[in-house]
Amino acid sequence: MTNSSQKVAFLVATEGIEQVELTEPWKAVEQAGHTPVLVSTEPGRVQAFDHLDKADTFEVDVTVADAEVGDYAALVLPGGVANPDALRTDADAVSFVRTFVESGKPVAAICHAPWTLAEAGVLQGRHLTSWPSLQTDLRNAGAAWSDEELVVDGNLITSRNPDDLPVFSKALVDALNG
Numbered sequence: 001m002t003n004s005s006q007k008v009a010f011l012v013a014t015e016g017i018e019q020v021e022l023t024e025p026w027k028a029v030e031q032a033g034h035t036p037v038l039v040s041t042e043p044g045r046v047q048a049f050d051h052l053d054k055a056d057t058f059e060v061d062v063t064v065a066d067a068e069v070g071d072y073a074a075l076v077l078p079g080g081v082a083n084p085d086a087l088r089t090d091a092d093a094v095s096f097v098r099t100f101v102e103s104g105k106p107v108a109a110i111c112h113a114p115w116t117l118a119e120a121g122v123l124q125g126r127h128l129t130s131w132p133s134l135q136t137d138l139r140n141a142g143a144a145w146s147d148e149e150l151v152v153d154g155n156l157i158t159s160r161n162p163d164d165l166p167v168f169s170k171a172l173v174d175a176l177n178g
Contacts, residue, residue, distance in 0.1 A: 005033065005034065005035055006034045006035070006072075006073035006074070006176060007034070007035045007036075007037050007071060007072050007073060008029045008034050008035065008036050008037065008072060008073060008074045008075070008076060008172075008176065009037050009039045009067060009071075009072040009074070009075045009076070009100075010022060010025070010026060010036055010037065010038050010039060010075075010076045010078065011039045011040070011064060011075060011076070011077055011087065011093060011096065011097065011116075012038065012039070012040050012046050012078055012083055012087075013040065013041055013046070013082070013083045013084075013085075013086035013087050013090070013093075014040060014041060014042050014044075014046050014047065014086070015046060015047040015049075015082060015083070015086075016047070016049060016080045016081060016082025016083040016085070016086060017046060017047070017048045017049065017078050017079075017080045017083045018048070018049060018050075018051075018078060018079045018080035018083070018111060018112075018162065019048035019049060019050055019055040019056060020050070020162050020165065021078035021079045021080065021110050021111055021113075021162060021165070022048060022058070022078040023048075024162075024165040024169055025076050025078070025108065025110075025165070025168065025169045025172055026076075027169075028169035028170070028172065028173050029076075029172070029173065029176070032173040032176060032177065034073070034173075034176055036076075037061045037062060037072070038058055038059065038060050038061045038062075039060070039061065039062050039063070039064050039067045039096075040060040040063060040064065041063065041064055041065075041086070041087070041090045041092070041093055042060070042063065043060055043063055044059075044060055045057040045058060045059055045060065046058050046060060048080075049080055049082075063092075064090070064092045064093045064096050065092040067096060069096065069099045069100050069103055069105075072100075072105070073105060073106075073176055074105055074106040074107070074108065074172065074175060074176055075096075075097070075100045075105065075106070075107045075108070076108045076109075076172065077097070077107070077108065077109040077110070077113035077114075077116055077117070078110060078111075078113060079109075079110050079111025079112040079113045079131065079161075080111070080112060081112050083112070083113070084112045084113045084114075084115040084116045085112075085115060087115075087116045087119075088115055088116055088118075088119040093116065094116065094119050094120050095120075097116050097117065097119075097120040097122070098120035098121065098122055101117065101120065101122040101155065101156070102122065104154075104155050105155060106155050106157060106172065106175035106176065107155055107156055107157065108157040108158070108168065108171070108172045108175075109128075109130075109156070109157070109158050110158065110159045110160075110161070110164065110165070110168055111130065111131045111159070111160065111161050111162070112130065112131050112134060113130075114128055114130040114134055114138055114143075114158060115134060115137065117138075117141075117156070118134075118137055118138055118140075118141035118143075121141070123138060123141040123142050123143040124141070124142030124143075125142060125143075126142070126143050126144070126153050126154070126156055127143065127144040127145075127146065127151055127153040128143055128144075128145060128151050128153060128156055128158040129145065129146055129147060129148050129149075129150070129151045129158045129159060129160050130145070130158060130160060131160060131161060132147065132160070147160070148160075149163070149164040149167050149168075150164060150167045150168060150171055152171055152175075155175075157171045157172055157175060
């Protein structure tokens, strides 16, 4: 597949998504000439948040139960506290994330999103960062955790919070463009 028009899956739950952690990488993917696809646990619209306040809603393109890892060049996991917490309880979402990480394709997770990586059982021996309150959970899942704006370990790209979005989005686009 050429670098032009690769599809990138953005996996979210139905609510609790930190809006800027969805929209900023989405814009970066589009500006790089790729096609972002909103994947969620249910069809319809998802509710994003600006911290604890409701923000915009976004139309789901495909449910995770119907999504195929082979159709996408990369996976983005936006944060927000409730979003990855809900994804961790959805068997299809956890399986999709596990298969994606195991595929070797880029997986970019920001803020609280690495919770879903922990649930997928793919962090043993990996190095990553996240929102600081997740560090014990991630270490318990076998990961090395550090407080850095960006950690790239193989196909895993992680950042801590919205302040890190510029370097996070650049690392995602660099991984997509090889």
